[in-house]
């Protein structure tokens with residue numbers, strides 16, 4: 216059984232992979248090229264791909280009958296893999312749910328607090344040597360405690376964010392999802408996204424990417440938001456119409472944005488980089504050693520189950 220891992224992993228995950236499997240670990244940290252994906256499907260039994268490796272319908276069409284039978288994706292989001300085409304080509308897909316939940320919720324709160332309290336702007340001011348000292352109206356931001364947050368996508372991460380907002384910050388939680396959730400804390404199910412957008416101080420996105428949620432947040436949603444509201448996106452860049460977001464920020468239709476993901480990442484629109492009221496992170500959601508190791512172990516657990524002929528723990 217030949218395994219290809221598409222990126223360098225944490226030392227503990229690489230050590231396990233080398234001990235348990237006949238593995239090749241790609242040294243490049245950039246996404247695989249089309250040619251690399253085709254060779255991987257032809258030459259390996261299992262591939263561990265990740266974000267940026269675009270296993271599209273075209274790739275599977277070009278691959279014909281691949282040698283590869285499992286894409287054990289490193290990450291919970293798998294919108295870069297055309298799962299239907301993979302299945303049609305006899306390739307199963309698994310992901311790493313759960314391992315990423317708390318770390319990603321923590322980054323959502325980091326973005327929410329940083330944007331609301333102007334922490335990025337303040338840090339830049341201090342580092343630039345331009346701080347002239349405290350005064351009662353210096354850099355006033357948006358109060359967070361007790362405010363109303365709207366969560367779009369009340370799954371594992373959405374609920375972890377909601378818990379932090381409710382228990383940690385005494386916020387009122389409202390949410391939109393495909394279905395209402397049975398929760399152990401107060402949260403108002405608001406199925407109409409526009410009503411939710413219009414009623415909150417913070418709108419936090421935690422849905423999966425893909426065709427169904429592409430541009431879920433568009434010019435109309437942004438227009439529905441309050442002038443003082445802040446948009447937070449830890450989901451996928453494509454969930455937000457980035458051009459519409461830039462124009463909403465430029466026109467002061469919303470007060471700010473905190474972003475971990477971008478529509479065309481890693482390409483960054485210059486306009487966003489020049490705005491003080493946005494917080495921009497380089498897709499840091501799961502970026503801790505522990506979490507990346509847990510994700511790697513989960514991906515390898517799926518590989519091990521496949522090799523042993525057992526049921527896959529995390530099929531998508």
Ligand code: NAP
Pocket residue numbers: 291292293312313315316319367368369370371372373391392393394395421422423424427428449450451475476498499500501
């Ligand atoms: P999850 O448990 O599957 O939750 C997704 C939620 O989105 C579910 O509640 C689902 O609703 C809802 N949803 C799906 N399609 C929807 C739609 N069209 N409209 C409204 N709601 C919809 O997934 P998760 O583990 O929370 O992860 C969510 C996403 O976060 C991932 O897919 C990934 O793209 C992203 N993520 C980002 C980072 C990062 O580094 N920034 C890290 C990890 C994950 P129902 O429950 O009602 O079906």
